[in-house]
Every structure is written in structure tokens, then in C-alpha cells.
Amino acid sequence: MERARRALQTPLGAAAFLEASLVHLNLPQAVFEAMLEEFDRQQAARGLAVDTRRGRERLVRQLRASSDAWPWEWLPSHFDAWSAAHLRQGRTKATLRGYQNAIVAFCAFIADPRYRWGEVCERLFGMVPAQVTHDLNLIRHKGDYEGRPEANRPLARAELDTFFSTVNARAETAARLHRKGAATAHRDAVMFLTMLGWGTRRTETACLDVDDFRRNAKSPQFGQYGVLVVRNAKSFPGGPPRRRSVLTAFPWAAQAVQDWVERVRSACYPEVESKVLFPTERLRRITPRQINLRFAAxxxxxxxPNYLNPHCLRHSYTSTSFEMGWPMALVQDQLGHTHVATTAVYTALSDDFKDRVLYDSLGMSWDDHNPAGGAR
Incomplete structure (x- = not known):
């Protein structure tokens, strides 16, 4: 209690500069660090996740470095140049909007008279911090999807066959030659089949454990692998990870994971003590970045095409679900989307499916193995 009482009596934030008589060797840097420290406390009071708070701090420091100016010196032109640089580096509009929101929140904080940073800056530097963003330099949300349409799309059947044939060939070659990478190649095959079979994102896949698979009384044919509980689903901004349960729909996915868990994983990674579903060669949990690199290779x-990425497997899962006749509400629930408009982004149908429907409507048959000349 005494320690807590002394802590409450210690000047915090702006009060430390308005009431204390300390001499700082680098006063601007000391004020900036104190601003960030109190900004972090303010966000924590709102219940924002640690990762969100650290990400916002990183972006504020980035703007400070790129502008070569302190926050109380910032002008809209500094913010404009910083935003334009991110767009030139290939950031999507949706990503940049998140970056911009971090600066909006920080500037609103230091400009709020209740936190008294304006008083500090005026007294020490003769300037007052202000909001450097406005309606004319913020990216507005004008559409349901703002990513790269060519990058996030379902893979065609031929592309899926080629991709997984390459994965399997890697595993078979490594096993035949008794190479060290045999276990890694087999893990990659099952990992990407999991993303395709349950529509999981990269981070969700990396965080999976063996125990995340459960029985589904309505689908006993899948045994222990009737439901996948995704514990680290995409969170709301600033919130903790969400959870969702994905019903197993594809026998080949359940069989692949069952073989991996019950036979291959224990044999290839006998020293793994945890329940990590996809460990690395160093017996650690695989990371989303490593999943990106494995997919790219x-x-x-x-x-x-080099613009394809692992998220295309989630799009392929969704397109397949729609082509199987699943209702929108079920697909939305399987994907863990809050809004149906988000699920609608994934509703692209494959060319194979559209051609097959067209041929059926014309009373003609479609040869899956010879799409170029399948009419007969």
C-alpha cells in the first residue's frame, strides 16, 4: 500500500514537467518519451491489446524519424509525406488506413487539454501540438475490398494440382534420398492442406495445436478430426484474439491431418514436448513469416505466378464451399466473419466451375481433365 501511495504521489505524464524542477540533458527527447509512455497508459486503460499499443508506438516513432521533427512541430505536410512514402513502398490502402489511425489517435491524445501536453510544449518550446490529419489527407473507406485483387484469389484446379504435386514431390524425393528435409516437406504438405481444408489464415495455422481438433457427433466419419477449434482467429482492432469452430467438410483434409498427428509428427519430431501441430526443425512453433517463405518457395x-500467397488457399476453400452449394450464412460462420459483406469479397467462382455450369445448362458434358476440348 505504501508503495502504491508513493507511486500515485509521483508526478506522471505532463505533470512531471509542469511541477518538477528536474534538468534533462535532452529535453525534447525526454518530453517525447514521456508522451509515448502516457499514451501507452491511456490505450491500456481502453483495453487495447499490447501488440496494438506497441504497433502504434512504432508508427509514431517512425513519423518522428521520417519528419525529423518533434510531435509539437508536426505539420500536415509531414504526415502527407509519410503516408505517400508508405504507398510508394507498396502498402495497401487498408494497411495505410490502419497506420494513419495510429497517428490520429496519438495526435488527439497530445492535443487533448485534459492531458496538459499543450501546456508543457508551450512553456518549454513555445509551440502547441495539434492534429495533423484532416478529411483531405486521410484514406477513406470507399469499397468492400482494397487489397490486391490479383494476389488474393482462389487458385484454379490446375494451379492447386500443380502446387500440391510439387509439395508431394519434394517430400517423396527427400524421403527417397534420406535427406534431412523430408520431415519439413511432409509438414509443409499437411500445413497447406490444413489451410485449404479448413480455410485458416497464416497466423491461425501457426498457432494450431494437436488438441484443437475435436469430435463432431454429427460427423462421426471424421473421428477425432470433425471440428477444428481456431483459438487465435483475427481479432477486432485492439482486442484479444477471437475463437471459432470450423466444421470439417473434406475427408482428404481429415485423413492428412490424422496421418500427420498419429504417425508422422511423433516419428519426425519425437522431442517435441508441447502440442504444437506444425513445429520447425528447431522444435519451435512455425511463424506466419515462415509459412509465407515456404509457400513462396x-x-x-x-x-x-509470383503474386500468389498463402491467403489464396483460404479463398480457394471459400469458393469451393460456395460451389458445393453452402449457404452464405454457413460460409460466413466457417470463416469467422462478423459481416456478410466481408464474406462477399471471397465469393469469386472458379473458371472451371463457371464453365461446367455453362456446359450443363447447354446439355453438354464437361471433361475435367481436358477443359480446352471437354465438350462432347
């Missing part, structure tokens, strides 16, 4: 070896 297989994609390039297979000769597929």
Missing part, C-alpha cells in the same frame, strides 16, 4: 518451384 513451393510456388516458385511449381512455376506459378
Amino acid at each position: 513451393i510456388r516458385d518451384e511449381a512455376g506459378l
